[in-house]
Amino acid sequence: MRIYNTLTRKKEEFKPIEEGKARIYVCGPTVYNYFHIGNARPFVVFDTLRKYLEYRGYKVKFVQNFTDVDDKIINKAREEGVTAPEISEKYIAEYFKDAAALNVKKADVHPKVSEHIPEIIDFVSTLIDRGYAYEVNGDVYFSTRKFKGYGKLSKQNIEDLEAGARIAVGEIKEDPLDFALWKAQKEEDEIAWDCPWGKGRPGWHIECSAMAKKHLGDTIDIHAGGQDLQFPHHENEIAQSECCNGVPFANYWMHNGYITIDNEKMSKSKGNFFTVRDILEDYSGEVIRFFLLSGHYRNPINFSDALMEQAKAGLARMENAKENLKHLIANSGGEMTDDEKAALDGYDKYREEFIAAMDDDLNTADAISAIFELVTAINTAVKDGASREFAQKSLDTLMELATVVGLLQQDADDEIDDEIQKLVDERQEARKARNFARADEIRDMLKERGITLKDTPQGVQIIKE
Template sequence: MTVYDDCHVGHARVLIVFDLIYRWFLNSGYDVQYVRNITDIDDKIINKSNDKGCKFNELTDKYIDSMHEDSKALNVIPPTFEPKATEAIPSMIKMISILVDKGFAYVGKNGDVFFEIAKFKDYGKLSKKNVDDLDAGSRVKIDDNKKSFGDFVLWKLSKENEPSWESPWGKGRPGWHIECSAMSSDILGESFDIHGGGQDLIFPHHENEIAQSESCHDYKMANYWIHNGFVNVDDEKMSKSLGNFFTLKNVLKKYSGEVIRFFVYKSHYRSPLNYSDQNLNDAKAAVEKIYIALRPYNCIQVDLDWSKASLSKIKDALDDDFNSPQAISIIFELINQLNKVTNNDLANEIYSVLKALGLMAIPQDEYFTKSSKIDHDHIEKLIQQRAQAKFQKDYQKADELRNEIDSLGVILEDTVNGTVWRIK
């Protein structure tokens, strides 16, 4: 996360997708170290802090807190480590020094330090881009300070009134790409298992990370790369310029974090995700169906035997590149079974699978009755009056009370265990 503003729907997808992956590894018995880097110094942060007339770290602290609020609303587990770029400056300077000494980096005419992509023979292996095509296809004015169009900055000399740190090349600050390489190698080592992010990071960010990390350490940076797809809004790419940009806080005013998580799970993480009111309303209806199916049961979390026929298909789906849409489809097959016959064990299994995926975050009773606009005591009193009227066989009075309850936005359900209610 680059923390200069509130999270948007695209960030929500990243948070939820990698939370699913984190959860599934943990549920599969793996020992997981999950690092989520925070970029707390870059051009956007500096520009916005200047506009606001505040220190850059006051701005970033505010939006880090905002991100944590959003993560909690989405029931996202905190990562094992959440380093800030500004805490890893010494490691970045050390990496840049090694790259300069090994001939992969150079000081440009303006004093900035650049990585020379021509020196890294495997440049483009992640994005499948050809180095020669980068120069040939560029319409951008060539920067005379560096040797080639594709060379990227590792260290920027600071301008007046900009945050800066001492370095062998003068006071300045790191480039974006070196930040992530330093933070990840500090915590996970020179080579680790999985590196992830949104598809928009494949080039140039992740390509540049590979080039500088592998040139510095002489090790393969990551064994696997996982990238989630873009978020579209009504089939158009989300962007501020198109006016279809949604902050997560605004979306959470209308839909719960539970609904947003389910909405994200309904598409495979690598596929485009189409944000629309209709799709979120569908997700909301599906979540309600789950809660209604489990409501008659006082569900508890149980240890899951993934070898059982009812659960093995869910495991197979999630083991197959975290196929959440397939897993959700199988879960609904089990819910349909539960709707046909009372089965406490099956209810607990469904509940426990959903909990493992970060769903069922809202207590079952609270899901149906939580609302600041509903007077719970008044509803309970009307239900008691209706029960008394039915007992006295005053069915007209009972119907009138039911209609009154209905007018308050409440649905009654008469079950074998008594009358329960939920908000429309």
């Protein structure tokens, strides 16, 4: 597999630290609200990376943090008259609901900042001891200029950064480029912990370095996140981690592109800010996932109603193939014919295309195209019916590839209530009696209820929309 490494700006063959194992850290959400469609992209993209590596036989340790200590959480708690931990725990629970709807698998570890304070304090203390950090009035800052490689990820030089650097009100630091590792408690209602520098809490950047070190080691295989995190967050992580640990922090850096809304940047002030919870009112989680994987992860992607409808139609084509095969499995018999065996052998071509696309820097767009080619081949092969064995093996191949990209995992509700079944049975009797007017009337009635009837040699297939 070849991965585009942001650090080197080129595709490189993926060579893990330990053969057959992959250690991955992905920056997770700051939990003070429902996550939006822009947040969802890295969650889905790097969940797909994990699934693919597992499919290819790697043992993956996947870590995605929760930032549960942050100014936004503190402010939200003040607005609602509750504690910061109450806010963060509420939205961690809501994260898991929406992530499950997107078929995002839980990480092996979901570390929280609040549960890693001792590790963070030790990390900061080491940086002070080694001369890379200093304390002023309970705040601790990292001395950016002392790390000679600063800017190597975002490809910015120190002179350009210096020109735009500013010292915020209340900050007392030696250099405008320095960034906070630890913040002294300013208000009594701020969440804080005792430490060698007085009561306070971690800065944003230090948390990921400390949690990655604890759960994955000093050097990890892949660190991933949204493009917006390249600078300053990931740049600062590299600086503090490599100064603390004395070794490279991550061998591969992966960043997904932005999402625009109707070709404009998403913004609450523009009224085009959409949470996944909002979008789930109109589309299934699998449609959202299909949309997010329909373009290459490094490219920007535009969110619009028209594109979501395209995603819905594309996914429906896959779902119809799956339901047709399930119907054949339930209603057919017999062993495979020679023609069916030949068709089954032909499926290898689509599996190879799928793997080639995914091996090429996680090209999910081309991988999904390979699945569509497989769907076309399946639909052609079972057009006039099929043996149960062939239908089952066709379904197995379809599900093998779809599962890697996290699609077709949510089965349709197959239960048909008694009233619907009576109408279906009445239509069948009307057809036998050649009362086609009544049969068509029942078909139209069911269509209005979101039920489509498909007449097959194996019997009537009931499809819920």
